[in-house]
Amino acid sequence: MKTSALLLIFGLFLTACNAPQNAAVAPSPTENDATAQPVQNQTKSKLIVVTTVAPITNIVSNIAGDRTEVKGIIPEGTDSHTFEPRPSDADLLSKANLIIVNGLRLEAPTEKLAKTSKPKETNVYELGNNTINEAQWIFDFSFPKEKGDPNPHLWVNPKYAEAYAKLAAKQLTQLDPEGKEYYAQNLNNYLQRLDALDKVSREVVASIPAKNRKLLTYHDSWAYWAREYGFEVIGAIQPSDFKEPSAQDVAKLIDQIRKTGVPAIFGSEVYPSKVEEQIAREAKVKIANTADDELPGTGSANAIENTNPQHTYIGMMANNLRIIAENLGGNPQLVDKLNTTNVVGPATTATK
Structure with missing residues (x-):
C-alpha cells in the first residue's frame, strides 16, 4: 500500500511538471486588476444627435446639455439651401442615434443622405413640419408658390423657436x-429665455414708427417673424433661383423702395452681394446686414464648442433686433436687458 501511494504521488507530480507553460491561471478573488472593470462601472458612451443649421443646433443643445452629444452638420456661414454634405458627413449620420432637421425642404440634400446613411432604427425628425401645417405655410419672393417649396425659416420667429x-x-x-x-428642467429654463426674447421683440417693434415697419432683405427669411410682429415684407433682392438679380429686378426694387419710403434695406452676412450696395446707393437708403443662420461672436465655428456668450440663437436674434431698431428709427437699447447666454453648456449663466 505504501508503494502504491508513493507511485500515485509521483504520477501527480509529473503531470504538474508537464503542464503547458502558458496555461491561464485564475486570479485570486482579492487581486485588484485595473484592466478588468465591471461592466456597470464602465463609462457609458453618450448618445449622438445630429442637427443641421446653427440656430437649430444651439436650440437643441440647450435642452440636451451634457447628457447627449449634439453635432451640427451644416457649417455656419454656409447656404443651407444649397449645402451638399461632405463624404465624412455620411459616417457621422450613420452613427447618429437621432437626426433633427428643420424640414420644409430646407435641407433636401442632407435629408437624402441621412435616409441612405442612417441605421433603420435611427429617427429623422423634422421640426418645421411638426410646428405648422400646410395652411400656415408662407410663400413669398424667394419661395414662390409655383415652385412648391414654402419659406422654411420658422426659427427666426421666437414663438416657433x-x-x-x-x-x-x-x-x-x-x-x-x-x-x-x-x-424638462433645461426646457423650462430655456423657455424663460425665449419668452423674454419674444417680449423684447414686441417692445422693439412698438418703438419703431408704424410707417417704417417694412422689410426689404437680401434673402427672404423674415416672413414668419414679420407675420408674428406686425411687419410687412415688401421684397427680397435674391430671386427664387438663389442667383443674383437681373438689372430689371434691381430697377424694380429701387422703384419699390422709393414708393414705400422705407429708410433702410437689410443684406445678409451669409449672402454677400454688391447688388444690395448698388440698390441702397441709388435709392438713397441705409443698408445693414442681418443673419438668420449664422450665430454672432468669434471663436470656434462650431455652434456647440464656441464659448462666446453671444454665440447663441438668442444672441443672433438680439443682434438682429438692434440692427433693425437702429436703422428703422426704433430703440435698440431695449435689447440690452436680454440674457443671450446658454442655459446649459458653454458660456452658461443662471436663468433670470
Whole structure:
C-alpha cells in the first residue's frame, strides 16, 4: 500500500511538471486588476444627435446639455439651401442615434443622405413640419408658390423657436427616458429665455414708427417673424433661383423702395452681394446686414464648442433686433436687458 501511494504521488507530480507553460491561471478573488472593470462601472458612451443649421443646433443643445452629444452638420456661414454634405458627413449620420432637421425642404440634400446613411432604427425628425401645417405655410419672393417649396425659416420667429425647443425635448426624452427630468428642467429654463426674447421683440417693434415697419432683405427669411410682429415684407433682392438679380429686378426694387419710403434695406452676412450696395446707393437708403443662420461672436465655428456668450440663437436674434431698431428709427437699447447666454453648456449663466 505504501508503494502504491508513493507511485500515485509521483504520477501527480509529473503531470504538474508537464503542464503547458502558458496555461491561464485564475486570479485570486482579492487581486485588484485595473484592466478588468465591471461592466456597470464602465463609462457609458453618450448618445449622438445630429442637427443641421446653427440656430437649430444651439436650440437643441440647450435642452440636451451634457447628457447627449449634439453635432451640427451644416457649417455656419454656409447656404443651407444649397449645402451638399461632405463624404465624412455620411459616417457621422450613420452613427447618429437621432437626426433633427428643420424640414420644409430646407435641407433636401442632407435629408437624402441621412435616409441612405442612417441605421433603420435611427429617427429623422423634422421640426418645421411638426410646428405648422400646410395652411400656415408662407410663400413669398424667394419661395414662390409655383415652385412648391414654402419659406422654411420658422426659427427666426421666437414663438416657433419655443415650439422647436419643446419638440426637441420630447424627442430627446423618447431617446433617453432616464434623462426626462434633466431635459424638462433645461426646457423650462430655456423657455424663460425665449419668452423674454419674444417680449423684447414686441417692445422693439412698438418703438419703431408704424410707417417704417417694412422689410426689404437680401434673402427672404423674415416672413414668419414679420407675420408674428406686425411687419410687412415688401421684397427680397435674391430671386427664387438663389442667383443674383437681373438689372430689371434691381430697377424694380429701387422703384419699390422709393414708393414705400422705407429708410433702410437689410443684406445678409451669409449672402454677400454688391447688388444690395448698388440698390441702397441709388435709392438713397441705409443698408445693414442681418443673419438668420449664422450665430454672432468669434471663436470656434462650431455652434456647440464656441464659448462666446453671444454665440447663441438668442444672441443672433438680439443682434438682429438692434440692427433693425437702429436703422428703422426704433430703440435698440431695449435689447440690452436680454440674457443671450446658454442655459446649459458653454458660456452658461443662471436663468433670470
